[in-house]
Amino acid sequence: MDLKKKGFQLPDNSQFDEETLTSTYGRLVAEPLERGFGTTLGNSIRRVLLSSLEGAAVTAVKITGAVHELSSITSVKEDVVDIILNIKKLRVKMHTDGKRIATIKVKGPGEVKGYDIQVDSSVEILNPEQLIATLDKGAVFEAEMYIKKGRGYVSAELNKEEELPVGMIAVDSVFSPVRKVNFWVEKARVGRATDYDRLVMEIWTDGSVTPKKAVSQAAAIVTDHMRIFMLEQDEENAEFEMSSSEGLGGDAPVFNPNLLKSVNELELSVRAYNCMRNADIRIIADLVERTESEMLKTKNFGRKSLNEIKEMLQNMGLNFGMKIDREMVNKMATSQVRSVGQDAS
Incomplete structure (x- = not known):
């Protein structure tokens, strides 16, 4: 319409x-x-x-020497409740799905902060200066945390539904990145x-x-x-829906206009952009036709770039390895150019 x-x-x-x-x-x-x-x-x-x-957050914590939330830990200034409150303030970014385990092991005296957390390359701590605990001389602070993706707010009770090891305390999680x-x-x-x-x-x-x-x-x-x-559609909408569906097959009932965008709009690093250009990938339709394994075979294109682009595509409702009807893409591109020309006139 x-x-x-x-x-x-x-x-x-x-x-x-x-x-x-x-x-x-x-x-x-x-x-x-x-x-x-x-x-x-x-x-x-x-x-x-x-x-x-969708965002990522800590869902459960295990602190050596703490049996439950009301416990106190020898030579540690904060009690377990305060430590958990500090941990809940951590802001996390995950590049993969599933659960990740983070660990901390620090000897006192001194402060335990976000940068003391040991995580794999798929997890980033965005506020490394966040205080977790304050240790006296001779204290040893050890902890283990579960990190997962989710949406909105999830209470500790819901996080308990997952089977947790003995000593692991479920916490409230705020996943929203906004x-x-x-x-x-x-x-x-x-x-x-x-x-x-x-x-x-x-x-x-x-x-x-x-x-x-x-x-x-x-x-x-x-x-x-x-x-x-959209319970009823006029002929114009119905015709567009039908042609779009035919162009992309059963995976996507409506033509995704993001397919026509230039890869420049993905805000890629210079290195990733050069890889795209050398591989003759100009628009996103060119990109999603490639499989992940094909992309990793591209010279100078690594796993980190793949994960970043994969996340961008998912936000657009797209993914690698899609079957694209090039005739439909060309037809929609031509229609878009005509529309721009008409608006300009």
Whole structure:
């Protein structure tokens, strides 16, 4: 459905303020919007950002010398409750699925901090200066932690449902990578009319995901849920759905427009981008046709780059090794170019 032809005012664009954009903060503006849509979209995206994005967190802790949460540990300033509270403040990023085990072993005197945690290459501690415990002279602090991916808030009771070894204490987990979201709606002008909306959003993340990626993921989640309410479609929508389905087979019922994007939009490292260029990978459709093993055979392309790109593709609803109908991709690309040309005229 072409909403512009039906008189709807759609936003010209939505963009982040590049001057203030960081890996943990972003200010997004979308305008102009039909009156009321600023609040509608702002509320929806804000709720999804705070509750539905995937992140990683500690789910259980085992501290040598502690039988339960009310225990105290010899020569350690904090009791177990305070230590667990400090551990829950750790911000974590995982590059793989499944459970990972992290360990700590520190001798006093001194402070135990996030950088003392021993993890494998698939896990990053994003706030290494986070205090965990304070040790007196002669104290030895040993701990083991389970780290997993999840969404939103999960209570210790739910984390207990997994079979835990003796001495392992389940903790509350906050998986959401988004720490805070503000939004407000201002007046926007279109010609002489001033009753349109201008949506402004501020997003703070923990660094495991950028504000841009967070908003993209939230928008994708909202879009996927809205599709179920398309109970009746006009001929234009039905024709597009049918042609898109034929183009991608059974794996994806709707053509994914991300396939037409340039790989430049993936925010790759210089090394990874050069690998793509040398392998003649120009758009994302070229990329997803390759299998993971094929990508690893690319000169100078390593496992770390593979995992980063894999995560980006998953956020777009794509993955490696997809079967792509090149005829359909070319047809959609041509249609996109025509649309841009018509808008320009």
